[in-house]
Amino acid sequence: MYSHIIFDLDGTLIESLPGIAAALNTALAASKLPTHSIEDVRTFIGDGSLTLCERAAPDQSSETIHVIHETFLAEYPKAWKSGTTVFAGIHEVISELKGMGCTLSILSNKVHEFTTEMADYFFPEKPFDLVLGQREGIAKKPDPSGIHELLGELDKSSSNSILVGDSTIDVITARNAGIKSLAVTWGYHDKSALKAVSPTLTAHKVPQILELLTPTQVPSFRQPA
Structure with a gap:
């Protein structure tokens, strides 16, 4: 886990x-x-x-x-408010992970101001311990600087951290930072391109995040239809 x-x-x-x-x-x-x-x-x-x-x-x-x-x-x-929604099942996954005691964070190439504002808006329960977007003077993904900053600020080990993302950039960022990656296929990037960069794990449906990251745990919510 x-x-x-x-x-x-x-x-x-x-x-x-x-x-x-x-x-x-x-x-x-x-x-x-x-x-x-x-x-x-x-x-x-x-x-x-x-x-x-x-x-x-x-x-x-x-x-x-x-x-x-x-x-x-x-x-x-x-x-963005009228054109943005949370993927079905994500709130449940986040709640389960938080309940298991996991530290959660966000790392995005979106402008930092928008990243933090959207995280607060769509996740008002504030489950994320640290949220980082693109900031002036800080290299964006696939540079590993953001992950190194998260690990340092949250006092976490690279061996117990994993990056979950929908793009080849996320997979390469994780590799550059020396951590594992979980590619999700419901996002914006081509599935064959994702496979080609060899993520550590791959999820095709939202509930699989829990199944893959916490294999000894049993999710308490039902998979969306």
């Missing part, structure tokens, strides 16, 4: 794609650039908001990308 479980946010705990797409397309339209379908935006997610904008407008100058990014950051606070 792992005593410290680090969660990615977007595509792992929450379905945030609609809100991201709405804010991004508003920013693109404001610069008179083509917008994208939700499925296209799905492929842009994972490396932070600046990279999101670069992928959405690949042929634009750095100055234009800067404008798009600033507009996105201004629009996203208006969009």
Whole structure:
């Protein structure tokens, strides 16, 4: 059993794609650039908001990308509440893990302000001992700095910690930090790409998180239909 479980946010705990797409397309339209379908935006997610904008407008100058990014950051606070939900079963999994005495944390490439605000909004019981998003001057995933910071701040060992995420970036981040990884396949990244980077564990349904991380425990909630 792992005593410290680090969660990615977007595509792992929450379905945030609609809100991201709405804010991004508003920013693109404001610069008179083509917008994208939700499925296209799905492929842009994972490396932070600046990279999101670069992928959405690949042929634009750095100055234009800067404008798009600033507009996105201004629009996203208006969009995320109506375009974001918690994946079914996640609240139950978090509650079970917390009840077992696990230390829980979040590490995201989303801007830190949004990461902490969304964690507080969707998880008002505050089950996470530390929440870290992308901050200026701190390298984002797959750099292991965020995990090292979590381990240090929470006084946790790498041998008893695991990163749960939906992207190849999460798996590589865990490997770079010397900890185990659990890839979830209900998020935004291609399943074959996830398999190719060889995560330690893989969950195809939310309740499997408990089954894989705490194999000696019996979950007390039923699997969502």
